Each structure stands twice: as structure tokens, then as C-alpha cells.
Amino acid sequence: MSGSSLLFSSTIDQLTSTLPEPLRKPRVGIVCGSGLSTLADSLRDVVKVPYDDLEGFGNSTVEGHKSALAFGLIGPGEGIPVVAMLGRFHTYEGHKLSTVVYPIRVLAKLGVKNLLVTNASGGLNPKLAVGTIVVVQDHLALPNLTGYLNPLFGPLLSPEYPRFLPLSDAYSVRLRRLAFLAANELQLPDDALAEGVYAWVSGPTYETPAEGRFLRSIGADVVGMSTVPEAVAAREEGMEVMVLSLVTNPVIIPATYRSIKEEVKAELAGKPLDQAPLETVSHDEVLVVGKQKAEVMKNLVAKIIETIPRD
Ligand SMILES: O=P(O)(O)O[C@@H]1C[C@H](O)[C@@H](CO)O1
Numbered sequence: 001m002s003g004s005s006l007l008f009s010s011t012i013d014q015l016t017s018t019l020p021e022p023l024r025k026p027r028v029g030i031v032c033g034s035g036l037s038t039l040a041d042s043l044r045d046v047v048k049v050p051y052d053d054l055e056g057f058g059n060s061t062v063e064g065h066k067s068a069l070a071f072g073l074i075g076p077g078e079g080i081p082v083v084a085m086l087g088r089f090h091t092y093e094g095h096k097l098s099t100v101v102y103p104i105r106v107l108a109k110l111g112v113k114n115l116l117v118t119n120a121s122g123g124l125n126p127k128l129a130v131g132t133i134v135v136v137q138d139h140l141a142l143p144n145l146t147g148y149l150n151p152l153f154g155p156l157l158s159p160e161y162p163r164f165l166p167l168s169d170a171y172s173v174r175l176r177r178l179a180f181l182a183a184n185e186l187q188l189p190d191d192a193l194a195e196g197v198y199a200w201v202s203g204p205t206y207e208t209p210a211e212g213r214f215l216r217s218i219g220a221d222v223v224g225m226s227t228v229p230e231a232v233a234a235r236e237e238g239m240e241v242m243v244l245s246l247v248t249n250p251v252i253i254p255a256t257y258r259s260i261k262e263e264v265k266a267e268l269a270g271k272p273l274d275q276a277p278l279e280t281v282s283h284d285e286v287l288v289v290g291k292q293k294a295e296v297m298k299n300l301v302a303k304i305i306e307t308i309p310r311d
Pocket residue numbers: 032033034062088090118119120121203224225226227282283286
């Protein structure tokens with residue numbers, strides 16, 4: 001057995017020996033994005049396992065991310081067994097990509113077939129108001145394309161995996177349909193849910209105006225610092241993936257730059273120009289919007305899970 005297979009089986013053994021019977025085989029996995037750990041509040045009979053107790057897991061160091069797996073049941077009757085990652089790992093924290101996607105591979109080995117990933121993102125498309133939930137239809141992964149940060153670099157973890165994973169169907173049409181049907185059932189307003197392309201950047205810096213303009217010009221609607229590695233690993237593991245991206249702030253892309261040259265000239269001519277400073281984004285702002293939308297996100301995720309057909 002290879003080192004990684006040994007690690008996986010040790011983590012799986014740890015989990016299966018801790019969990020009561022109905023929770024051992026979760027059917028759906030949820031990844032909670034920044035400020036969205038309350039998504040797991042709709043779970044009952046919850047068993048939480050701190051990442052600290054699990055071999056191979058890192059710890060999330062980002063505010064708004066906890067560090068535990070929450071196993072529980074969702075929905076009426078006997079309920080659907082699910083597992084939520086309360087906190088994820090980002091490469092900008094210093095985690096290796098293999099660590100970032102390790103929990104996803106563990107979820108797959110526990111039997112998870114459907115993965116619902118959530119994140120906080122910056123809006124690039126001006127039509128997307130803060131608070132909109134974007135059902136991701138595709139991604140742009142600059143770190144993958146440029147060669148440094150593809151989670152599938154290296155020897156195949158299993159001979160059954162394809163060496164060249166196609167990603168034209170990365171985001172499940174079936175699950176995306178369920179998201180819009182669930183929104184309809186919950187009577188969410190039409191503009192609560194939109195569709196779009198997520199650009200993955202490594203972070204931790206937020207985008208400069210030029211970077212925001214570039215990402216918009218190449219077709220991205222929202223930008224964030226997570227999700228894509230998880231989605232790619234989940235696809236390699238054969239899971240169906242859906243991503244709900246909560247727009248927490250606009251990415252500021254001014255039509256023109258403030259000209260300091262013109263300002264100085266005007267000042268010297270005795271006619272100072274009144275220029276508003278550029279707005280900036282902060283993680284606090286991201287967390288505030290996550291909190292404001294936590295209830296809607298939670299209800300939406302629960303409704304989607306309840307409507308996923310049993311295989
Ligand atoms: O984990 P997610 O993608 O939800 O978190 C976003 C991206 C950065 O980690 C952070 C920036 O505010 O929020």
C-alpha cells in the first residue's frame with residue numbers, strides 16, 4: 001500500500017470507529033465557506049470531529065472558518081446522512097494543495113457522491129449585487145493554467161483515475177437544476193440566485209483594479225481564493241459537484257484611473273479637484289455579508305439536499 005493509501009485508510013478507520021451507524025456513510029458533503037459554518041445548523045444528531053483529531057488534516061487559520069467535520073442528518077423521516085466541513089484550507093495559509101483537497105478525498109472514501117461547495121466571492125459582473133448567490137457553471141483557474149497549483153499534479157493516487165481529467169462537465173447540471181428548483185420552492189426572489197463563472201486566484205491579496213478588469217474581460221463573474229482545487233479533486237474522485245458562491249463585495253473596477261498628474265496641475269492652477277478615495281474591501285465585510293445571508297444559504301442547501309434523488 002502506498003503512503004497516501006495508508007493515510008486515507010487510517011483516517012477512515014478513525015472516523016468509522018467514532019461515528020454511530022447512520023452517520024458512517026454520508027451521502028452528501030458540504031464545504032462551508034468564509035462565515036458560512038452555520039450551514040450545518042440544519043443537521044440533527046450531530047457528531048463533530050475536530051480536524052486536530054484527524055490524521056492528514058490541517059487546521060483552518062482563517063477567521064470565519066472552524067476546524068471540524070460535522071456529521072449529521074438532514075430532512076424529514078430517518079433523514080439523509082451528510083457531512084459538513086466546518087472550515088476549509090486555502091493555499092495562501094501555507095497549506096499544500098494535497099492538504100487542501102485531503103478532506104474531499106476522505107469524504108469520497110466515506111461514500112459521499114454529491115458535494116455542495118460554498119464560498120464567499122467578490123463580484124466582477126456589475127449585474128451581481130452583494131448578497132447574490134451564484135450557482136457556478138464553470139471556472140477559470142489561473143493557478144492551474146499557469147502550472148504551479150493544480151491539485152492533480154504528481155503520480156495518480158489510484159490507477160483507476162484518468163491521467164487527463166476532463167473538466168467541461170465539472171459542475172453538475174443535475175445539482176444546479178435542483179438549486180433553482182429549491183429556490184423556487186423556498187420562494188426566493190428571482191435575483192437571489194444567479195449563474196456565473198468563478199475565477200480562482202491564490203490570494204491572500206484582494207485584486208487590484210487592473211486584475212479585476214482583466215478577470216472580468218476573460219469571462220469571470222465572481223472571484224475567490226478557494227473551491228476550484230476541491231471541485232477538481234472531487235471530480236477526480238467521481239463526485240457530482242455544485243458550487244454556491246455568495247457575492248460578499250464588489251470588486252472595485254473604476255472606469256478610469258484618478259490622474260494624479262491632472263490633480264497636481266489643477267492644484268498648481270489654484271483649482272483643486274475633489275477626488276473621492278477608492279473603496280477597499282476587507283475580510284470583515286466578507287464575514288458580515290456571510291452572516292446576513294447565513295439563513296438563506298442554510299435553507300437553500302438543506303432543500304437541495306432533501307431533493308437529491310437516492311441512488
Ligand atoms: O473560503 P472562502 O473562499 O469562502 O473565503 C473567501 C476567500 C478568502 O479565503 C476570504 C477573503 O475574504 O474569503
